[in-house]
Amino acid sequence: MSAQVPVAAYLILAAVLFSIGVAAFLIKRNLITIFMSIELMLNAVNLTFVAFAHMWHQVSGQIFVFFVMVVAAAEAAVGLAIIIAIFRTRETLNVDSIDLMKS
Amino acid sequence: MQLALFIIFGALAVAGALNLLLQRHPINSALSLVVVMMSLAVLYWSLGAEFLAAAQVIVYSGAIMVFFVFVIMLLNAGEEERTKGSRAAYIVGFPGAAAIFCLLSFVFLSERHAFRSSNVGGYLNNITSNISEISSVLFTKLLLPFEVTSVLILVAILGAVVLARKEQ
Numbered sequence: 001m002s003a004q005v006p007v008a009a010y011l012i013l014a015a016v017l018f019s020i021g022v023a024a025f026l027i028k029r030n031l032i033t034i035f036m037s038i039e040l041m042l043n044a045v046n047l048t049f050v051a052f053a054h055m056w057h058q059v060s061g062q063i064f065v066f067f068v069m070v071v072a073a074a075e076a077a078v079g080l081a082i083i084i085a086i087f088r089t090r091e092t093l094n095v096d097s098i099d100l101m102k103s
Numbered sequence: 104m105q106l107a108l109f110i111i112f113g114a115l116a117v118a119g120a121l122n123l124l125l126q127r128h129p130i131n132s133a134l135s136l137v138v139v140m141m142s143l144a145v146l147y148w149s150l151g152a153e154f155l156a157a158a159q160v161i162v163y164s165g166a167i168m169v170f171f172v173f174v175i176m177l178l179n180a181g182e183e184e185r186t187k188g189s190r191a192a193y194i195v196g197f198p199g200a201a202a203i204f205c206l207l208s209f210v211f212l213s214e215r216h217a218f219r220s221s222n223v224g225g226y227l228n229n230i231t232s233n234i235s236e237i238s239s240v241l242f243t244k245l246l247l248p249f250e251v252t253s254v255l256i257l258v259a260i261l262g263a264v265v266l267a268r269k270e271q
Contacts, residue, residue: 005109008215010150012208013113017139019204020120026196030183032129032175036136039167040120043143046155054150055218059237062152063245066237069162070252074259076167080174081266087178088269096188 010051017044031083031093035076042072108149112142127182129175133168140164154234 021044024037046065053061083093090098119138126132140163148156241249 005105006215007218008211009109009113010146011211011218013109013116013146015204015207015211016117017120018207019200020117020124022203023196023200024120024124026199027124027189027192028132028183029186029189029192030129030180032171032178032180033123033132033183036123036129036132036171039163040123040136040139043140043163047143047146050147050150050152050155053152059233059240062155062233062237063241065152065155066158066241067248067252069158070256073162073167074255076170077259077263078266080170081263083174084178084267093178093180094183094186096186 007051007055011048014044014047014051017041017047029094029096031086031095031098032080034095035079035083039072039076042068105149108145112145112149116142116146129180129183130172133171133175136171137164137168140168151233154237 018041021037021041024040025034028034028037046068049061049065049068053059053065086098087093090100092098116139119135119142122135123132123139126135140159144156144159144164147153147159
């Protein structure tokens with residue numbers, strides 16, 4: 001009845017999203033946007049987990065995605081607090097200007 | 104129906120991700136990331152993960168992205184300016200991302216005979232969902248990790264409060 005989509009198609013879509021996330025992580029100069037591209041990469045990996053969980057008819061992959069979501073929420077809270085602290089001391093969000101440890 | 108869902112929302116997710124990459128203003132990037140997460144929620148639903156689709160909408164696009172937008176507005180982040188470092192990042196970034204994509208798709212496509220075609224109708228047409236199965240595993244076999252994540256969230260809240268507090 002319904003057309004079948006191979007699992008490899010979902011994996012390729014996840015690879016596309018992950019690569020765009022890597023490109024955004026390397027190219028973007030704004031600290032918040034870099035943080036958002038990390039979230040994009042986490043989402044791409046979650047998609048592969050769900051695709052494999054569907055392929056093997058197991059719920060373990062979906063439970064793993066649940067834990068990844070929890071860790072991503074904790075990471076976002078701490079990371080954005082660090083960004084606020086950086087902005088308060090250095091008055092900028094450009095990663096090229098935040099080079100205190102380099103000089 | 105699965106194929107239509109995959110094509111429409113997969114294209115929407117890729118378009119949102121590209122928009123995140125190409126927009127200069129962080130608030131535009133944040134809103135396109137919301138588009139990516141909503142379309143991924145539809146893809147999760149089409150893969151039989153109804154609970155994760157709901158959690159994706161509530162946790163990711165509902166909580167985390169609202170938090171991002173709050174911080175962008177709080178810090179009054181403007182458009183990013185081009186610097187010397189950004190040219191070097193363009194030179195490194197695009198070939199690096201292309202290399203990672205080539206590697207991943209090579210592995211996936213060379214192993215694709217090991218993957219069966221995903222029979223999506225199985226979950227979508229079934230009367231029972233797998234939410235009860237998830238909850239029974241989560242609250243019996245994985246009860247300790249589940250409780251530890253609540254401690255993790257508590258520590259993250261404390262850390263965020265300590266880090267973002269104004270020093271006297």
